[in-house]
Amino acid sequence: MKVLVTGAAGFIGSHTAERLKSLGHQVQAIDNFSSYYDVELKKLNAKSLSEKGITVEKVDLRKDDLSKVIKEDIDYIFHFAAQPGISTTSTFDDYFSNNFFATQRLLDLFETFTKKPFFVNIATSSIYGLNAIMTEDEAPKPASWYGVTKLAAEQLVLAYSRRGLLKGTSFRLYSVYGPRERPDKLYTRLIDCGLNNKPFPLYEGSEKHLRSFTYVQDIVDGIVSVIGNEAVCNGEIFNLGTEEENTTATGIATVEEILGSKIIIENKPARPGDQSRTCANIDKARKLLKYNPQTSLKVGLEEQVKWFRNNFMK
Structure with a gap:
């Protein structure tokens, strides 16, 4: 299958792209190489991917012509691209444009496709708010611009799923660490x-x-488990982390x-x-996806x- 990974030069995106390649999938990787943190680290990640046969294209989801980059032959999109974390130097517009508007532009493109990819949205426990201890069915209470805009993006993807415009799911990740972690983490x-x-x-x-500090490869295990479980995942939210x-x-x-x-x-x-x-309450992921960090x-x-x-x- 052909999969698209956005934010592929980032921390978790790069690990996921590598895993997907190792599973035999054709990986298209894009990233805007944002200067939010040292671009040299992203270049280092991209170099590691290149050595495994994955080329990371520089694409800005907010303003580039996506139809020239993303074609109708993709089966999955793993959407990592985002303005991350809680930063006093990032404006609300930074969070809104990177997290919500960029996601909307992807969905607008996919709406024109006859063959629509399965949309795997990468969300965050920050959606829950100051105490992220809830199940996926409980009302979120985000307390940061990051959490608010990531919740909005998640619900945008799920709205498309509810309307039958495409199939998709959202994973809320908990305190991921490991090799390639951002320098501000x-x-x-x-x-x-x-x-x-x-x-x-x-x-x-x-x-x-x-914190539910979760090793990056355990997180990737959960993310790639969506493949083959599309019917179970469609329209659903899953927490991924460690208990x-x-x-x-x-x-x-x-x-x-x-x-x-x-x-x-x-x-x-x-x-x-x-x-x-x-x-992380991972009962749902354990039951439906056999997730086991x-x-x-x-x-x-x-x-x-x-x-x-x-x-x-x-």
């Missing part, structure tokens, strides 16, 4: 600070935050244990909209430290 930053003797910015109260909870303090201690050194902590004011707890926090972080050393400590 917890563990890449911790590892960088620990190895390079730099202060780590710890936001007030965040050391007590509980194991760890505090940020535990995460810091685990990285310190792996590195064999203490990390310098620099205390910062609390961030508005930051989640105090995430705990296995990687412990320490094992996953050992892989991430190895990746960081190999790529940034030469």
Whole structure:
């Protein structure tokens, strides 16, 4: 089958593109190589994909002519492209245009297709709000522009499914970590600070935050399980994560244990909209998709430290 991966030079998108290729699928990969974080990391990811036979095309979903890039021969779209995270430097328009408007432009294109791809929307636990501990059937209460716009994009895709315009599903991901994690995210930053003797910015109260830290390959297991389960997935939302909870303090201690050194902590004011707890309820994914994450926090972080050393400590 031919699959399209948007945001393919990013963290989870690149891993998913690789997995799909390894499963024998033809992968078309696109990314806008946004400067939200260091473009060199995206180029590094794209290079890794290129070595596996996947070329990442530079495409901006918000303004490029998508009909010249995306043809009717694709069977699946895995839509990762988004403005991620909670950032004081990102405007509402950044979140709206990248998360909602870009998704709408894809759907507008697909509406013109006779053969419509199965739309796999990649969403986030931030949709649930400050305490992401709910099932897929409970009302979300997003508390950030990121969560609000990702919820809007998710519902846009599902609206098309409800109207019978295409088939699709949405996966809400929980606190993903591992090799290629963005430099602004917890563990890449911790590892960088620990190895390079730099202060780590710890936001007030965040050391007590509980997270379902989920290793990236466990997340990819859930995402690709949609293939062959289209009838079960169509119109549905699934949480993907681990049921194991760890505090940020535990995460810091685990990285310190792996590195064999203490990390310098620099205390910062609390961030508005930051989640105090995430705990993935994955009963639905376990039952319908046989989803079963296995990687412990320490094992996953050992892989991430190895990746960081190999790529940034030469």
